[in-house]
Amino acid sequence: MVNFLRIVLNLKRKIGQFVRIFKAKFIRPLQQYKTIITSLLFASLSAWTPHIHAQTQSKLARTTFETTLKNGLKVIIREDHRAPIVMTQIWYGVGSSDESGNVLGISHVLEHMMFKGTQKVPDDEFNRLSRLYGGSTNATTYNNYTNYYQLYPKKYFPLALELEADRMKNLVLKQQDFEPEIKVVMEERRQRTDDNPRNLAYERFKWIAYPTSHHRQPVIGFMKNLKNIQIDDLKNWYQTWYTPNNATLVIVGDVNAEQALKQVEKYFALIPQKQLPDRNDVLEFDRIGYRHMEIQLPVQVPNLFMAWNVQSIATAKNPQDAYALTIIQSLLDGSISARLQDRLVRDKKLLTAISVSYDPYNRGDSLFMISALPSDGVSLDEAQKAIEKEMNLFKTELVNQAELDLVKNNFISNLIYSQDDIGGQANMIGKLEVNGLSFRLIDELPKHYDTVTPQDLQRIANIYFVKENLSSLYLMPENSKDQ
Numbered sequence: 001m002v003n004f005l006r007i008v009l010n011l012k013r014k015i016g017q018f019v020r021i022f023k024a025k026f027i028r029p030l031q032q033y034k035t036i037i038t039s040l041l042f043a044s045l046s047a048w049t050p051h052i053h054a055q056t057q058s059k060l061a062r063t064t065f066e067t068t069l070k071n072g073l074k075v076i077i078r079e080d081h082r083a084p085i086v087m088t089q090i091w092y093g094v095g096s097s098d099e100s101g102n103v104l105g106i107s108h109v110l111e112h113m114m115f116k117g118t119q120k121v122p123d124d125e126f127n128r129l130s131r132l133y134g135g136s137t138n139a140t141t142y143n144n145y146t147n148y149y150q151l152y153p154k155k156y157f158p159l160a161l162e163l164e165a166d167r168m169k170n171l172v173l174k175q176q177d178f179e180p181e182i183k184v185v186m187e188e189r190r191q192r193t194d195d196n197p198r199n200l201a202y203e204r205f206k207w208i209a210y211p212t213s214h215h216r217q218p219v220i221g222f223m224k225n226l227k228n229i230q231i232d233d234l235k236n237w238y239q240t241w242y243t244p245n246n247a248t249l250v251i252v253g254d255v256n257a258e259q260a261l262k263q264v265e266k267y268f269a270l271i272p273q274k275q276l277p278d279r280n281d282v283l284e285f286d287r288i289g290y291r292h293m294e295i296q297l298p299v300q301v302p303n304l305f306m307a308w309n310v311q312s313i314a315t316a317k318n319p320q321d322a323y324a325l326t327i328i329q330s331l332l333d334g335s336i337s338a339r340l341q342d343r344l345v346r347d348k349k350l351l352t353a354i355s356v357s358y359d360p361y362n363r364g365d366s367l368f369m370i371s372a373l374p375s376d377g378v379s380l381d382e383a384q385k386a387i388e389k390e391m392n393l394f395k396t397e398l399v400n401q402a403e404l405d406l407v408k409n410n411f412i413s414n415l416i417y418s419q420d421d422i423g424g425q426a427n428m429i430g431k432l433e434v435n436g437l438s439f440r441l442i443d444e445l446p447k448h449y450d451t452v453t454p455q456d457l458q459r460i461a462n463i464y465f466v467k468e469n470l471s472s473l474y475l476m477p478e479n480s481k482d483q
Contacts, residue, residue, distance in 0.1 A: 064439070065257040069265065071273045072245025076429055076439055077260050078252045080422050086157040086253030087422045089149040090164055091434040093248075094241040096221070097143040097214040097364070098279050102228045105221015106237050108141040109185050109229055114148065115139075116177040118170040126163060133159060143215050144282070144363040145434040149426070154254045158263050164249075165267035168242055178231045186227075189220050197297035201475040202305060208291040209307040209367055209471040214280040245273040248433045252422040282364025284309045287468035294474040303475035304380050306370045306387060310464045312362040314436050322360040323448045324456040325368060325464070327404070328394065329358045330411045331457075332370075340370075340390060350378050350386050363435040368464065380474040394461035398454040412446045 063079040095107050115137075117123050130137045135152040150160040193199045203218050210216035221229075249268070251260055288309070313322040332340045333356035344351045354372040374383040418424045419442070429439040 063257075065261070066439070067261065069244065069269055071269065071271055072243075073264075073268050073271075074248040074433065075261065075264055076248065076250050076433065077255065077257045077264075078250075078425060078429065079255060079257055080252055080425065081254050083422075084154045084254045085151060085422065086154050086160070086251065086255055087149060087151045087426050088157070088160045088164060089147060089250040089426045089430050090168070091248045091250065091430040092146045092242060093144075093246045093279070093434055095141055095143045095145050096217045096219040097282050098241070099214075099217060099221075100280065102225055103221075103233050103237070104217055104225040105185070105189075105219070106225075106229055106233060107146055108220050109182060109226070110234050110237055111139045111141045111146050111148075112181050112185060113173055113178065113234060114167055114171060116172070116174070116181070118166050118172050120166055120170065121163065122172070126167070129159070129163065135160065141219050143217070143219060145431075147430060147434075149423075151423075157251075157253070157255060157260070158267075161263055161267045165271065168244065168247070168268070169271045171238060171242070173231055173235050173238065175231050178234065182226060182229065185220065186223065189223055189226060193218070193220065194223065197299045198303060198475065201295050201297055201303065201473060204295065205293065205305050205307070205471070205473040208293055208473075209309070210284065211288055211291070213282050213284050213364055215282055215362075215364060240274075240277065243274040243276070244268060244271050246276055248430060250426045250430045250433075252426040252429070282362075283315065284365045287466065290467045291471040292473075294476065296476050296478045299475060299477050301373055302380050302477065303473075304370075304372045304374065304383050304387075305473040305475065306372075306384065307471045308368040308464055308466075308469045309471075310358070310366055310368045310469070312364065312366045312435075313360050313441075314363060315365050319448070320452070320456060321460045321463070324452050324460045325358055326360050327408060327411065327449060327452045328457055328461070329356050329368070330407045331399065331403070332356045332390075334407055334410060340387070343390065344372075344386055348386070349375055350383060351375060354387075361431055361435050361437065380476070384472060391461070391465045394457055394465065397458075399457050401454060404452070404454060404457075408450055408452065412449055415445060415449070 065077045066075070068074050096104065099106055115124075115126050117125055121129070127137065129135075130150065130152075133152060133156045135150055135156060137148070137150045139146065139148040141147075148164065150164065152160050193203055206216040206218075220226075249264065251264075286309075310325055311321060313319045316322050330338070332338055333354065335341075340351075340354045340356065345354060352373045352375050354370065357367075357369045359366050370387060372383055372387065374380060419428050428442055432439050432441055
């Protein structure tokens with residue numbers, strides 16, 4: 001035993017000597033170059049980020065299954081086995097832009113009523129069952145679609161399908177449920193819009209920014225519309241639009257695609273399809289002319305809204321236009337060092353805040369929106385001219401390639417990371433599909449955005465950022481003389 005211990009101790013000592021020699025000859029010299037090596041690795045990773053992530057996304061896409069049932073229900077199943085959970089989302093191709101007459105807001109009201117129950121799952125049982133089995137559920141209404149989602153542990157995935165299929169076919173709309181719920185929607189309208197001067201102004205602004213498109217209609221409707229909607233209107237809207245051939249079912253999570261499809265067929269296959277009406281127009285005339293409005297509301301400081309009529313991926317003759325517009329949005333407002341923040345807020349101090357938005361995935365035409373708060377002593381007209389000057393630079397000066405590459409890498413990384421969890425994947429799949437684009441575009445988006453050049457930015461700036469495409473709104477405090 002003593003000899004054995006002696007051997008072990010000698011071996012331990014020799015190993016220690018070897019480790020010290022190895023550190024001295026290799027590790028310590030390497031540490032001298034740690035900063036340099038780290039920087040090089042970071043730069044290399046940044047340069048190849050789009051490529052790496054594109055490959056990752058392709059691998060994800062190969063686990064995605066797509067089919068359409070005989071009744072027209074489109075089904076997209078993506079396997080993601082990182083956690084034992086499953087998200088189901090159903091996207092109906094109907095929203096506020098499909099509404100007309102005196103029932104504006106009806107899509108949103110019906111979304112509320114979809115949780116009120118069926119004969120099989122009456123009253124508030126839908127939400128109770130979700131909580132009981134560890135799930136969560138919610139819904140959203142937009143101008144182009146209405147989306148419902150459920151998230152459950154994987155063992156209760158069939159329950160999610162059963163509940164969703166049941167209310168697609170068998171929703172019971174009762175007056176006793178409708179009367180309190182329409183009051184809830186009215187109160188939502190008061191809080192979000194009527195009592196929020198900025199949101200109220202933007203709601204009115206959209207009627208000149210979208211002069212021909214039904215995108216101008218508010219998702220929540222006007223108060224007079226909500227007072228006008230009756231239970232029979234909801235029944236007709238439900239019977240017209242809530243049909244499998246107007247829906248896309250997206251499933252992402254810890255499932256086997258083949259087995260999941262069998263469950264989908266079990267619950268959805270026998271729901272009959274219906275003939276759908278034509279949807280309202282969501283296109284704009286080109287260069288309709290400059291439009292301007294001024295409103296006085298109880299705001300503390302003046303607000304500037306500017307919007308150019310532009311196209312989306314779905315409506316542009318050249319989809320590269322939409323990718324370039326998205327990159328311009330990031331150049332202007334994608335980070336704290338973005339152009340408008342850097343030049344107009346921090347440098348020239350003409351503005352105290354600014355934001356830029358653009359949706360490239362819209363079903364119809366879109367808006368390139370800028371909202372800003374001028375600094376004290378700066379008029380709304382001066383603020384608008386300063387912003388227009390920055391926008392016009394894209395027409396005459398090519399963006400520096402290094403600046404463009406930095407913005408593109410950041411944008412592409414954020415795009416990919418936003419789809420890392422199952423909710424992000426399901427949202428992107430559903431949004432593309434319901435707006436007339438294929439979910440397969442997910443794999444291609446990093447490549448498309450990465451191919452945007454300074455010349456693309458200059459070209460589309462000359463097409464879209466012209467006075468004839470522009471609408472502006474000056475929101476001023478009540479009794480203000482600011483012109």
